[in-house]
Amino acid sequence: MTVVLLDPRRPGVVPATAVRLLCGPVEYGDEVPDSVRAAVGLDHRPGADVLVALDAGSGAVTARTARGEVVVAADPVVGDRLLDAVDVMDRLWGFGGWEVTQTHDSLRRYLLEETYELLDAIDEDDRAGLREELGDLLLQVLFHSRIAQESPTDPFDVADVADTLVTKLSQRSPHLTNGHTGPLDVAEQEAAWQAAKAAEKARESCLDGIAMAQPALALAEKVIERAGGAGLPVAMIPSELRTVRLGGDTDAEHRLRKAVVAFAGRIREAENTAEADRGERRPLSADDWHRFWPSV
Numbered sequence: 085m086t087v088v089l090l091d092p093r094r095p096g097v098v099p100a101t102a103v104r105l106l107c108g109p110v111e112y113g114d115e116v117p118d119s120v121r122a123a124v125g126l127d128h129r130p131g132a133d134v135l136v137a138l139d140a141g142s143g144a145v146t147a148r149t150a151r152g153e154v155v156v157a158a159d160p161v162v163g164d165r166l167l168d169a170v171d172v173m174d175r176l177w178g179f180g181g182w183e184v185t186q187t188h189d190s191l192r193r194y195l196l197e198e199t200y201e202l203l204d205a206i207d208e209d210d211r212a213g214l215r216e217e218l219g220d221l222l223l224q225v226l227f228h229s230r231i232a233q234e235s236p237t238d239p240f241d242v243a244d245v246a247d248t249l250v251t252k253l254s255q256r257s258p259h260l261t262n263g264h265t266g267p268l269d270v271a272e273q274e275a276a277w278q279a280a281k282a283a284e285k286a287r288e289s290c291l292d293g294i295a296m297a298q299p300a301l302a303l304a305e306k307v308i309e310r311a312g313g314a315g316l317p318v319a320m321i322p323s324e325l326r327t328v329r330l331g332g333d334t335d336a337e338h339r340l341r342k343a344v345v346a347f348a349g350r351i352r353e354a355e356n357t358a359e360a361d362r363g364e365r366r367p368l369s370a371d372d373w374h375r376f377w378p379s380v
Contacts, residue, residue, distance in 0.1 A: 087135045087148050089157035093167055095120045095138055099158040105134050113137035113144050166222075170242055173226040188228055195224045256280040288365060289352050290314035296348075300341035301328065307348050317370045320377065322347055353378045 088102040088110075095117070098106065109129035112121055115138045121128065124136060135153075137145050149155060176183050198220040205213035229242035254260050256277045259268060287293060290310050296303065304325050312318065324343040330336050358376040359365045368376070 085133050085148065085151070085153045087137060087145055087153055087155045089140055089145070089155055090116070090120070090136065090138050091158055091164075092138050093164060096123050097158070098124070099156055102156045105156065106136075108132070108134075110134040110136050111144070113139060113142055115139045115142060169222065169226060173223075173230050177230050183227070183230075186227070186231065188231060191224065191227060191231075198224055289355050291348050291351055294348075296345070300337050300344060304340060304344045307344055307351075311351055315368055315370055316351070316373050320373060350378050 086102075086105055088099070088105060090099075091097060096119075106124060106126060109127040109132050110124070111130050111132040111134070112128050113135065116136060120136075120138075135144060135148055139145065140155075140157075145155075198217065202214070202217035202221055204210075205217045225245065226242060229240070229245050233239050233241045257273075258264075258276055258280075259273070290313065291307060294303070294306050294310065298306070308321055308325065311321070322343065324339070325347060328336055328340055332339065354373060354376040355365075355368065357378070358368055358372055361376065
C-alpha cells in the first residue's frame with residue numbers, strides 16, 4: 085500500500101522510485117486532472133493498493149498515511165518555491181489593480197527603500213529581518229520583470245532575466261564549465277572575471293558602466309577605484325573627493341556629487357584627448373595621465 089505523490093508543479097513527471105509501483109490499476113486523488121491520468125495510463129480503481137495524488141494534504145492522502153502507508157515522492161528541487169513567487173506575482177497582476185498601474189520609474193523609491201532595509205538587517209545581524217528583506221527585494225525583481233513583459237517593443241520576462249544572469253555568470257566564471265573542482269585562487273578568479281567582463285563590453289572609458297545615480301559617497305569610491313585601476317596616479321585625485329565636509333551653503337551630498345561628476349568629466353576628456361593624439365584608444369600610463377590631463 086503506497087501513496088505516489090506527484091509534484092503539483094510538474095504533474096506529468098513520475099518519481100523514478102515510483103515507476104515500478106505503477107503496474108496495475110491505481111486510485112487517483114480527486115485533484116489529479118484527466119490529462120495526468122491519461123499520461124500515467126492506468127485505470128482508476130478506488131481502494132487500489134497505490135494512490136496517485138497531487139495534494140499532500142488531501143483527505144485521501146492523510147487517511148492512508150494515518151494507516152502507515154509509505155509515501156513516495158520526488159526530492160524537492162532547490163529554487164522550486166521561486167516558481168510559487170512568480171505565480172503569485174502573475175496572479176496579482178491578473179487582478180488588474182494597483183500593480184498594473186506601476187512602471188519601472190514609479191517603483192524606484194520602493195527599490196531603494198527595500199535595499200536600505202536589507203542593509204539595515206545586515207548591519208544588525210538580524211537573520212529573520214534578512215530573510216524578509218531579501219524576499220522584499222526579490223519582489224522588486226519579479227515586479228519589474230512582470231512590467232517588462234508588457235513592453236510593446238522589447239518585452240522580456242523573469243525567465244529571460246534568469247537566463248541572462250546564468251549566461252553572464254558562466255561566461256565570467258570559467259571554472260563553472262572547465263572541469264575545475266578544487267579551491268580557487270581568489271586573485272586569479274577576480275582577474276578572469278574582469279578579463280571576461282572587458283571582452284563582453286567594449287568600453288571606451290574606464291568609467292563606463294558606473295551607475296551615476298548612486299549616492300555620492302559610493303559614486304566617489306567607484307570612480308576612484310576605476311580610475312586607479314586604469315593607472316591614474318593617486319596624487320591626481322582632487323582633495324574634495326578625499327575629505328567630505330559637513331555644513332556650508334549646500335549639503336555635503338550635493339557638493340561631493342558635483343566634485344565627482346567634474347572629476348569623471350576630466351578623466352573622460354583625458355582619455356579622449358589621448359586617443360585623438362595617438363590615433364587609437366589604448367590604456368594610459370601615469371605619464372600619459374599627466375600629459376593629457378585637462379586644465380581646470
